[in-house]
Amino acid sequence: YPIVKKMAADAGLGMEDLMSNAFEIKKIKLTYYVSDIVGMPTLKDIVKELASPGRDPRKEFQAFSFDDTIHDIKDLVPGMRVPGIVTNVTAFGAFVDIGVHQDGLVHISQMADRFVKDPNEIVLVRQTIMATILEVDVKRKRISLSMKEKEILS
Structure with a gap:
């Protein structure tokens, strides 16, 4: 996200450094980044994701399989x-x-x-x-x- 790059630059950090720094993430003033394109709910989601990078926010996926004893x-x-x-x-x-x-x-x-x-x-x-x-x-x-x-x- 360009907005995350801006947040990292404003904090004087690289994106990787921002993502691993909970203290800096908490200091981000979200109101500064609100625009016609990005609202507060989206910004809150972005910061939440920054706090736990790599976590998939979707519900856990359950793989489906047919009964393997039935073929015909x-x-x-x-x-x-x-x-x-x-x-x-x-x-x-x-x-x-x-x-x-x-x-x-x-x-x-x-x-x-x-x-x-x-x-x-x-x-x-x-x-x-x-x-x-x-x-x-x-x-x-x-x-x-x-x-x-x-x-x-x-």
Whole structure:
């Protein structure tokens, strides 16, 4: 950031030196750097980052992986719990990729333990979910899934 270079120069330091000097960071008068382009909230974020350089401010990322014991639709058994990724949301439910080259369907009636008027209230495309296999029709390549909590217990 050019603004950080200016902060470091005003403190008589290089950028690296500023980033490793908590005392100098605390001395920065943010009001001096407020402009039409950079506001106080942004400046506070910059100073916060200077105090902990290299830290990723995003939430911790959780990597997704399919169940590595399942490779084909024939590997599916009713009652199995499987991770999946929502690929499409329709008026009647959601299609979910569970890693078997055939998406399963979570019908709207199987999305929650309560009445669901609109599947978009429950899931989004690319959302990861856990689902229970209800039925598998290998011949017709149909997989019926449930997201209901009670399916876990039964």
